[in-house]
Amino acid sequence: MKRIHTLSIALATLAAVQLCSCKKGLDYDNVSAMSPENVWKDSTMIQAYLSDIYGGLMPGWPFNGSDADEGISTPRSLDDYRRGIISVSNTNTKLDYQYIEKINYFLDNLQKAPTTVISAERNSRFAGEAKFWRAWSYWGMVRQTGGIPLILHTQDYLNKPSLFVPRNKTSECVAQIVKDLDDAIQSLPAVYPNAGQDYGRITKVAAMAFKGRVLLTYASPLFNPNGDAARWQSAYDACKAAMDAAISAGHALHPSFRNIWYQERNKEVIMVNQFWYPIHANSFNGVRAEPFTRDASNNNQPLLSLLLAFPKRDGTPMQFDVNKLNDPDYNTAFMNDFYTNRDDRFYATVFYGGIPYPTPDQIPPSYVSGNSYWNVWQYDAANNRYTNASIVIHPGMPGNPGITGFFDRKGLDTTVTSALVYQSGTDWPEIRFAEVLMNYGECANELGKSGEALQVLYSIRQRAGITPGAGNTYGITAATTAAIRDAYIRERQVEFAFEGKRFDDLRRWKRYDILNSQGGRHGLYITLKDGQMVTPADNIMDAPTRAKFTARYIDNLDGDAGVKFGLDLNHWFFALKPDQISQSQNVLLQNKEWGGSFDPLQ
Known part of the structure; x- marks a missing residue:
């Protein structure tokens, strides 16, 4: 794409050269505008035309975790x-x-x-x-x-x-x-x-x-x-x-x-x-934590559903029982598994408070390189509310700390500071080999080729650092077509988190019920125990430091019981815009789901 964008610039430069080539006086060729016919007389211009199509259609980074159960940006x-x-x-x-x-x-x-x-x-x-x-x-x-x-x-x-x-x-x-x-x-x-x-x-x-x-x-x-x-x-x-x-x-x-x-x-x-500065740069400012960004922040903060989706190192699911969180032993075991016993994709996808933020930013004296950025919580029992402890641990830290304590880490450009946030150059792979494998495996399963389908899941999990375990099944226990189908639903949620695929997958599977069953958007607050405090020099991956915290379940991050998933299970296709139907003199027909006569299934 670097070459493609260069060719688009070359086309504009060629036009400028032609615009300056007119003769003096009244007897001259009119080149005040580029003639479309001239494009087809020059192979470089033909390629530049094609490059313009690339430039308009090649997708970029999708920061749309709030479309499904991946992330939240702001309440309500x-x-x-x-x-x-x-x-x-x-x-x-x-x-x-x-x-x-x-x-x-x-x-x-x-x-x-x-x-x-x-x-x-x-x-x-x-x-x-x-x-x-x-x-x-x-x-x-x-x-x-x-x-x-x-x-x-x-x-x-x-x-x-x-x-x-x-x-x-x-x-x-x-x-x-x-x-x-x-x-x-x-x-x-x-x-x-x-x-x-x-x-x-x-x-x-x-x-x-x-x-x-x-x-x-x-x-x-x-x-x-x-x-x-x-x-x-x-x-x-x-x-x-x-x-x-x-x-x-x-x-x-x-x-x-x-x-x-x-x-x-x-x-x-x-x-x-391909992204690169200065010709075709991008920015992750919208998903960076607010102290380390500018102009936008805190989008795609991971929800509990995503945090729990990543399996443990042995491939078994994370165990989470809301009713047992008040049991100190259960809570400690959960916290240990949550932070230290996950597959590689968890650490590549999620930033959590208590480790160094992965960009070169420094905000002295609140935060200096090498220290942990603590985005965690305190519970105010007198007022029955949670407050973010980041401004206590990092006095003078500017900005809104967000509402979950977790942030989107995947692909984040870790080379630029907040001052240079618009100079990010991390490429966006729209199609990667993992998708090709999983598409093939999913089709194989639907045709009864369970061996082929399972082998794909094993390969994906092996790359994620999951141990083979007994039978070399990488924690996969599914054996029937239906169970393997469910395994693919779970694995795609993890493998492609924050890659813009989750909602489209749920729609093509007609599984909006997975969202609706969650109700509100849930969170996990990593909360300091009463009387405990940490410093920027501490790290949550250390057991003594982690012991100062307890995990708390937040039922509705929106703070409004009316804000919850409730997708309609009778409407799967979108309507055509009514003004386009009228502009077509009613030649375009509306979809059946929306009162028309057009059947999208034919």
Whole structure:
């Protein structure tokens, strides 16, 4: 993507050169605007056009843990949809064809470009990349609403009646998405010969992996409520082919889960948005703890449901019994397991108070490098309330300490201070090999191939540092299709925490009940025992220091019993925006769930 963004700048520079080339006097060529026809006379400009499509569609870091049961940002921020307050006006999706139009225009003109301008091989590759992005754009809308109008060529805006195109069936849209991806797979390399220049461009493996993601969702209960085995077979074939192609191209699980985000261009990365300062930087300011950031903070504070989801080092689940927390022995054992006996993914995903914050910030004398940042709690029995103890342990510490005591750690750029927070450069791997493996394993399970499904889970857990245990099962006890399915639900929650997948997974599984059963958003307050205090020099990983604390359950972090998960179990597809339906002169039909006649399952 570094190369891609450079080409976008080159296009702008070329335009500027042309704008300065006019002659004196009245007899001159008008170059006050770039002629679209000139793009197709220069292969560099053709590539720059394609790079602009990349720049507009390549996804970046998703800081959306509050969409499900991963994180909370502020109290009472749970939106209406998740509370079950839904209507056409607040549960709709806008159909956006901006980039589909650009891609169609690109493909139509690329097809006419002579070999004197662009070689046949390069032409085919560019077309494959563009078709991948067209499939990406269509799927982004189809997975929300079901079928939408398929427009595959440049429209004639002067022919007004032709602009009103009805919705295609969902099955037709998926078939076209798969066709575009198959075309891309045929024309793209598994690895680009010039990796230094072309790293970040879509590869054959990325196209195959995305095809597997699409067909997995299409086979899942959201689109396949009757469990058509043929769909699962198609998804299995696509996901296995993607896995095999990825392995052949040198992809594999990175041996260190934490370093997936810190060792760039590693073997796990299949589709990536590269970030670097100053051309294409990003920022983690929104998820950093407030004393160590600016302009935004405290988003994605982990909820109890996520904190407990990570298994113990032997692969067994964390045990948590609210009714036993008042038992000192139980509480101590829980605290020891919680902090010292977790798989590697816990420590790579969650920052907890009582260890050094992983950025180079210093706020002397409140906080200096090497000391622990304590974001923990005290209980005021007289007033029956909890207060954050950070300002007591760190006198003069500025900012809002947040509401959980835990923060999003995954991929956090640990090289920049708060003053340079907008200069972060951690790449975003949109598709990594772990997803390809788990997509394949999930499909295998639905077809009764339990051995294949379980082996994937073992591989994922082995990389997470979980011990093999008796029978080399890494703590997995599932044996039936239903039990293995549940194991995948739990494992994906942990493996892909804060990667923007949790809510989409729950939706495609039609498992909003997992959220609803939790009610409010729960928290875990690590609370100083009466009469106890720590200093910045202490560390919660030390047993004597940890003994000064007790774990307390917080039933509703929002502080409002009415703010809780209550998602509607009868509405799974989003509505079309009513104003788009009227603009289409009612050619677009509304989904059945919202009073229309269009069936997203056809």
